[in-house]
Amino acid sequence: MSLRVGVIGTGAIGRVHIERITNRLTGAAIVAVNDVSRSLAEKAVQDFGINAEVFTSGVDLIRSDSVDAVIVASWGPTHEEFVLAAIAAGKPVFCEKPLAVTAGGCKAIVEAEMAAGRKLVQVGFMRRYDLAYRQLKDVIVNNRIGAPLTLNCAHRAPAAPGFAGDMAITDSCVHEFDVLRWLLADDYVSAQVILPRKTSLCDEQLQDPHVIQLRTRSGVHISIESFVNAQYGYDIRCQVTGETGIAHLAQPISVTLQTAATEQSAIIVDWQERFVDAFDREFQCWINDTLKGEMNGPSAWDGYVVAVTADACVKAKYSGLIEAISLPETPAFYA
Numbered sequence: 001m002s003l004r005v006g007v008i009g010t011g012a013i014g015r016v017h018i019e020r021i022t023n024r025l026t027g028a029a030i031v032a033v034n035d036v037s038r039s040l041a042e043k044a045v046q047d048f049g050i051n052a053e054v055f056t057s058g059v060d061l062i063r064s065d066s067v068d069a070v071i072v073a074s075w076g077p078t079h080e081e082f083v084l085a086a087i088a089a090g091k092p093v094f095c096e097k098p099l100a101v102t103a104g105g106c107k108a109i110v111e112a113e114m115a116a117g118r119k120l121v122q123v124g125f126m127r128r129y130d131l132a133y134r135q136l137k138d139v140i141v142n143n144r145i146g147a148p149l150t151l152n153c154a155h156r157a158p159a160a161p162g163f164a165g166d167m168a169i170t171d172s173c174v175h176e177f178d179v180l181r182w183l184l185a186d187d188y189v190s191a192q193v194i195l196p197r198k199t200s201l202c203d204e205q206l207q208d209p210h211v212i213q214l215r216t217r218s219g220v221h222i223s224i225e226s227f228v229n230a231q232y233g234y235d236i237r238c239q240v241t242g243e244t245g246i247a248h249l250a251q252p253i254s255v256t257l258q259t260a261a262t263e264q265s266a267i268i269v270d271w272q273e274r275f276v277d278a279f280d281r282e283f284q285c286w287i288n289d290t291l292k293g294e295m296n297g298p299s300a301w302d303g304y305v306v307a308v309t310a311d312a313c314v315k316a317k318y319s320g321l322i323e324a325i326s327l328p329e330t331p332a333f334y335a
């Protein structure tokens, strides 16, 4: 059986997901598309040669009998409405991050899903599917370095066109907020944000870099250098110091070249290239789980926790204080 998928939002990442499901993954077909710009939806149908109906309304696509499951890849502020509509229709929904643009919106989704009595929502935190992060988690789970004590991480991108305000925290670092609590199987209790000297190589209104410090319930101290105009490449780092050893996130495979009295290796500059395998695995797992009537990926609760964490970090950025991250106990539904 093939999963009949409808995609809302055929912009940059929506197109990439349509391409991967159509050309590289198995078990699903894109049968419906929608974008507020109809011509973009039509262009996706044409460019990828898919047999998909173009819907004028995202909610009509969700309700259509020809659609089994939905991917929401439209602008962030539209996610809440579409995810709630999918829950109301009883349809599995994969929502690109953010689940909603406010923690309150995420909570409303959590409550609607619990009331529906069945897990339907997966959030697009693809780093959990990256093999390097999975190996790092195995090291921790198998007690190879003892209990984790501190984490030193970096999220560096060459440039961040279109970034404004606090997007380094609310758009980019959300990936660290999700993957690090998954890695440690722990939750955050407080956040502090340090503002170092600003790079001169970006819009002068923007603060870049940030150093974000998080503390977990078990006392692990996390430091994340977020530097989204780092020029030299897309470079994601994570080092875990444990009681008996340290473990680093493996770097992407590349050739080391020695020539003309130098040693060099290429650095990836594009986040899509860095995480292409993770995105493929994320969607193949979502398709396989959905066909089995399961939902095992990052949940609506995970989306909510990340939103609360991002809010605390933004608050800490402006207060200069250590701000509490207050989360209720994880509901049994999501445990």
Ligand code: NAD
Pocket (backbone or CB within 6 Å): 008, 009, 010, 011, 012, 013, 014, 034, 035, 036, 037, 040, 058, 073, 074, 075, 076, 078, 096, 097, 098, 124, 125, 126, 171
């Ligand atoms: P984009 O602007 O290229 O595409 C968004 C599309 O949504 C546009 O085509 C726009 O016309 C459409 N849209 C807006 N309102 C709509 C509505 N009401 N109904 C239907 N379509 C509507 O943006 P993008 O880069 O593709 O990002 C889309 C989402 O994916 C964002 O939430 C972003 O945060 C997320 N994203 C996730 C990752 C990741 O690493 N997981 C990476 C990039 C983007």
Ligand code: ISE
Pocket (backbone or CB within 6 Å): 157, 171, 172, 175, 271
């Ligand atoms: C982008 O929005 C993403 O989600 C990417 O995964 C991230 O690494 C990048 O820095 C963001 O801008």
